[in-house]
Amino acid sequence: MKRISILGSTGSIGTQTLDIVRLNNDVKVEALTAHKNIDLLEKQIREFHPRVAAIWEESDAKLLCERIKDTDTKVYFGMEGLIKAATVKEADIVVTAVVGMIGIEPTVAAINAKKDIALANKETLVCAGHIIMPLAKKTGINIYPVDSEHSAIFQCLDKHNPIKKILLTASGGPFRGYTKEDLQKVTLEDALKHPNWSMGKKITIDSATMVNKGLEIIEASHLFDVDIDDIEVVIQKESIIHSMVEFMDNGIIAQLGTPDMRLPISYALFYPERRYISDERVDFASLATLNFSKPDLDVFEGLKLAMLAGKRGGSAPTVLNAANEWAVAKFLEKKIRFTDIPYLIGKALDAHEFTKNPSISDILSLKKWTEEYLERIKI
Ligand SMILES: NC(=O)C1=CN([C@@H]2O[C@H](COP(=O)(O)OP(=O)(O)OC[C@H]3O[C@@H](n4cnc5c(N)ncnc54)[C@H](OP(=O)(O)O)[C@@H]3O)[C@@H](O)[C@H]2O)C=CC1
Ligand SMILES: CC(=O)[C@@H](O)[C@H](O)COP(=O)(O)O
Ligand SMILES: [Mn+2]
Numbered sequence: 001m002k003r004i005s006i007l008g009s010t011g012s013i014g015t016q017t018l019d020i021v022r023l024n025n026d027v028k029v030e031a032l033t034a035h036k037n038i039d040l041l042e043k044q045i046r047e048f049h050p051r052v053a054a055i056w057e058e059s060d061a062k063l064l065c066e067r068i069k070d071t072d073t074k075v076y077f078g079m080e081g082l083i084k085a086a087t088v089k090e091a092d093i094v095v096t097a098v099v100g101m102i103g104i105e106p107t108v109a110a111i112n113a114k115k116d117i118a119l120a121n122k123e124t125l126v127c128a129g130h131i132i133m134p135l136a137k138k139t140g141i142n143i144y145p146v147d148s149e150h151s152a153i154f155q156c157l158d159k160h161n162p163i164k165k166i167l168l169t170a171s172g173g174p175f176r177g178y179t180k181e182d183l184q185k186v187t188l189e190d191a192l193k194h195p196n197w198s199m200g201k202k203i204t205i206d207s208a209t210m211v212n213k214g215l216e217i218i219e220a221s222h223l224f225d226v227d228i229d230d231i232e233v234v235i236q237k238e239s240i241i242h243s244m245v246e247f248m249d250n251g252i253i254a255q256l257g258t259p260d261m262r263l264p265i266s267y268a269l270f271y272p273e274r275r276y277i278s279d280e281r282v283d284f285a286s287l288a289t290l291n292f293s294k295p296d297l298d299v300f301e302g303l304k305l306a307m308l309a310g311k312r313g314g315s316a317p318t319v320l321n322a323a324n325e326w327a328v329a330k331f332l333e334k335k336i337r338f339t340d341i342p343y344l345i346g347k348a349l350d351a352h353e354f355t356k357n358p359s360i361s362d363i364l365s366l367k368k369w370t371e372e373y374l375e376r377i378k379i
Pocket of ligand 1: 199
């Protein structure tokens with residue numbers, strides 16, 4: 001029996017993880033968490049009977065407790081609740097499906113409690129990969145990537161041969177082929193229309209700015225211990241090739257599939273087993289062609305900034321990520337323009353006091369500094 005805890009069970013990755021649970025009768029859900037979606041969390045508790053549930057606000061936790069008093073689920077709230085869900089004694093694997101830097105502390109707690117991690121929350125590795133990866137090694141736990149590209153790379157690895165290069169694929173987002181001038185005019189509604197994937201709002205905007213690909217370069221460098229310079233972004237318009245690994249003989253292994261996150265989720269949960277997911281397959285005849293191109297770093301400035309921050313390391317990826325989270329939240333509230341997102345990231349990176357080896361508490365302080373700094377910028 002596989003015993004899992006899902007942090008962020010009400011989101012895109014969280015609900016698809018529960019789809020995988022429904023397909024398999026050897027999985028027991030031990031913990032579920034949400035931010036605000038109390039109705040869906042209640043439904044999930046009634047279906048999956050976890051020992052632990054957590055919601056962010058204390059008032060929501062009280063309400064939830066009242067609503068589910070006929071069940072055996074214990075309700076917690078705040079960061080303590082997330083950590084309780086991440087460390088629940090009976091769970092052996094924690095799916096980190098919360099969005100943003102809120103995932104850092106529960107992930108560290110889960111690793112310290114010797115849980116394997118099915119890692120969707122890329123922001124955690126972007127900011128704290130230099131702490132998380134050695135900690136995982138020290139505690140002897142496994143980190144299984146859920147992000148589709150990283151799962152693909154993981155599936156392409158060859159234990160007999162080192163990686164020469166990672167070819168990280170990108171759809172290019174809804175604005176692939178746009179000029180700088182075109183980007184000035186795009187709306188929130190345009191940016192939320194991802195061509196291939198249905199995902200949460202924050203990552204959908206990250207795909208549109210291509211900051212997502214920058215975060216993924218940093219994520220891949222930590223997960224696979226590869227230099228940022230050895231990771232090349234390849235636009236693969238159809239999102240059928242999920243990434244590739246090149247070896248010393250220039251041979252390339254690629255992983256292909258329909259754009260369906262349930263495959264990487266299932267692979268992370270049941271590794272090394274490959275289990276049934278659906279009847280939908282890649283149909284090469286109707287696909288006919290696969291298209292490739294290079295990203296335009298002058299247009300997608302957020303990707304360029306992320307590459308530079310990744311190369312610099314230390315505090316730079318945290319400031320990049322914190323600034324991006326802040327700016328995307330403002331863009332989602334229609335308070336700033338699309339092109340303000342990379343502008344604000346650049347401002348925060350330039351202004352911050354660089355440190356080489358930030359601790360978890362430094363990382364959380366850098367997030368606070370970045371938010372306070374950006375609040376003061378006039379655009
Ligand atoms: N969606 C996808 O296909 C992919 C996602 N990822 C990564 O996975 C992570 C999750 O993404 P996605 O599922 O799209 O995101 P969603 O926004 O769909 O879901 C986020 C989940 O986290 C919860 N949550 C949000 N904010 C907080 C908070 N402050 N405290 C506690 N819980 C919180 C939400 O609760 P509530 O519902 O109550 O708001 C929800 O359960 C991200 O890091 C993303 O980059 C990676 C690859 C693909
Ligand atoms: C599904 C997934 O892993 C996303 O991170 C996806 O990669 C986003 O698409 P882009 O390639 O457009 O960023
Ligand atoms: Mn991805």
